[in-house]
Amino acid sequence: MIIAVDGPAASGKGTIAKALARHYHLPHLDTGLLYRAVAATVRRMELDPEKEADAVAACDFDELTLADPGLRDDDVGQLASVVSAHPLVRAALLQRQKRFAHQEGGAVLDGRDIGTVIAPDALAKLFVRATPTIRAQRRHAELKNRGSTVSYDQVLADIRARDERDSSRSAAPLVPAADAALLDTSFLSIEASIAKAIALVEARRPRG
Ligand SMILES: Nc1ncnc2c1ncn2[C@@H]1O[C@H](COP(=O)(O)OP(=O)(O)OP(=O)(O)O)[C@@H](O)[C@H]1O
Numbered sequence: 434m435i436i437a438v439d440g441p442a443a444s445g446k447g448t449i450a451k452a453l454a455r456h457y458h459l460p461h462l463d464t465g466l467l468y469r470a471v472a473a474t475v476r477r478m479e480l481d482p483e484k485e486a487d488a489v490a491a492c493d494f495d496e497l498t499l500a501d502p503g504l505r506d507d508d509v510g511q512l513a514s515v516v517s518a519h520p521l522v523r524a525a526l527l528q529r530q531k532r533f534a535h536q537e538g539g540a541v542l543d544g545r546d547i548g549t550v551i552a553p554d555a556l557a558k559l560f561v562r563a564t565p566t567i568r569a570q571r572r573h574a575e576l577k578n579r580g581s582t583v584s585y586d587q588v589l590a591d592i593r594a595r596d597e598r599d600s601s602r603s604a605a606p607l608v609p610a611a612d613a614a615l616l617d618t619s620f621l622s623i624e625a626s627i628a629k630a631i632a633l634v635e636a637r638r639p640r641g
């Protein structure tokens with residue numbers, strides 16, 4: 434069974450995807466981390482994120498980069514949304530994600546284009562949403578816990594900028610797949626969001 438979980442930054446899709454993976458005993462891939470690794474590599478190599486050829490060169494990143502906790506930083510997320518808009522960057526990361534999704538037994542993937550591009554054949558597709566202010570509150574609290582001094586206003590501005598860039602790009606923009614189930618987590622606890630996500634997946638599973 435393939436489960437696709439898409440949605441904007443800090444909507445809670447990663448939390449839900451991990452919980453679904455645990456519940457159904459499936460492997461999980463956070464595809465945002467791949468774009469974050471490209472972004473971090475662009476920065477480390479002092480390349481220009483706006484230049485497609487520079488960003489493509491960084492797609493051949495060292496696998497150890499994926500384990501770097503610094504990838505979660507807000508500025509890396511912003512840079513990831515710049516490099517991810519290049520069609521050739523998306524093409525460079527496509528097969529790796531498709532292979533993961535279509536491995537024997539299935540998988541759970543979260544990102545922006547899982548239900549539309551990576552696994553349009555997924556059995557269950559969830560599009561996770563929450564208001565920008567609630568997402569900013571959650572992300573701000575998370576960053577503060579990790580010792581960051583970034584302000585709430587900065588986090589909200591970054592989330593709005595990332596939403597705009599991710600939704601308006603021509604290559605694989607952030608849009609719900611036509612057959613995705615919408616899950617708004619704005620006023621749901623983490624536990625309630627996960628319970629709702631499991632119910633939505635169950636509704637897509639063949640009976641018997
Ligand atoms: N329903 C919820 N209620 C309160 N906090 C939540 C909820 N869902 C997730 N969170 C918290 O919000 C933050 C963002 O969640 P998460 O990392 O799952 O979002 P995401 O959509 O995967 O983000 P990103 O796109 O940046 O990877 C985390 O600190 C998480 O613990």
Ligand SMILES: Nc1ccn([C@@H]2O[C@H](COP(=O)(O)O)[C@@H](O)[C@H]2O)c(=O)n1
Nearest residue numbers: 464465466468513514517544545546599
């Ligand atoms: N399938 C995906 C996943 C991510 N992106 C881009 O990467 C940025 C960081 O992603 P997070 O999920 O870690 O927040 C995101 O803003 C997107 O620009 C993508 O394009 N496709």
